Amino acid sequence: MTDKNHFTDQMASTEKPATSDRRRRRKLLAITSGGLVLGIGAAITLAAWTDRESAHGDFSAGSFALESSADGTNFADTTAPGDALALTFDDLAENLSPKDTASAVYAIRLDRSSTYSAAVSGAVEASGSAADNLTYSVQRVSDISGGSPVGGALVSSEPVTSTTVHEDMFSVGSLNEVVFLKVTVNADADLGQGESADVVWNLTGTSVDSL
Template sequence: MTSTRKDQRDARRARSRRIRAILAGGLVLGVGVTATLAAWNDSEFGSTTFTAGTFNIVGSTDGTNFSQHASAPGASLTFAAPSVSISALTPGDKAYAFFSVKTVNPSMAGSVLIKGASSNASSLGAQLTYSVRTVTAAANCSSTGWATASVVTGLPNGAALTAAATSSQVLNADGGNQVNYCIEVAMSATAPTTVQGTSQQVTWEFAATSGS
């Protein structure tokens, strides 16, 4: 059968509609594929706050009332001599003073050692020596209590006033213990007459370091 021009145009239109329908279907299919590739988002987080600890010590001249003495000359130590005043020492005299240290609450643990200040060296200071022991209470820091007190290791008896101990004493955290020092100062039995009437301020540092 002979195809007319009208039939040809109708055929072309039919093919065009089929092509558009196929293309439209493909586009719909493409949209569907894109949707299946979408993902849900989810996250987990963790956090905390860090705070630095503290380390602090306080001192006492009676073992009961503690306070800060953060710089020299610090607490005024009361030296008692058996029969003389420390304001009138003579060769061979000895005097004793008590000083106690502990950590505050709260505070981490640490240790403490005693050091003589370099400023302790003078003409009179050169004629004085010191020794340190630990006692159970202030009342035991005396010439009689000295014999039964515990020797502080790392510091020899009769050390120069500028000497520092080479070992330390333990300080428990949160004021858990007290280190009760008894300091003995002695004037040399051979102190020359040139030191008569002279004075010397003597300072010790109780150097504390944090750490168990």
């Protein structure tokens, strides 16, 4: 019995170190695994770097206006009805009879402070008892005296009561350019004695290209 018990005790003492070694190995593996998990967690929480680049610009509006002149020298910015340019027609304009014709030339240019070129459209409006008996035409000419025609007619024989807007009749491309327009008014055969009309030619400039 004594030998048997002694053998059993030896086996038990032999197994304990092995069991203890396995437990230590498991703890070590667990600690190592935990360290890997902690390492992954640390990589995820690293901060990201940022940088900003900025650009700056200043902006201001340009300037644009048309001005007109009856003599080709003295120009002004005119607006109907109060400031409308008074055209200098032939003397016949105030003493028309049927089939008579009267003409006037005036000049258009850009205001001196303009920073854009212009595309110019035109229209007419009229009132008075003679308005239904008048037609008009517009021709570009070489100078304020009437000179020679420049190109074809901008408007050909149209009633002064027409509501037509003539888009892009002409352009003014620089501060040095002056456009001379000859307006001709014709009375028809039905013009009555003592009749009169007030006619306004409106030009509208639209800014196009920077000068």
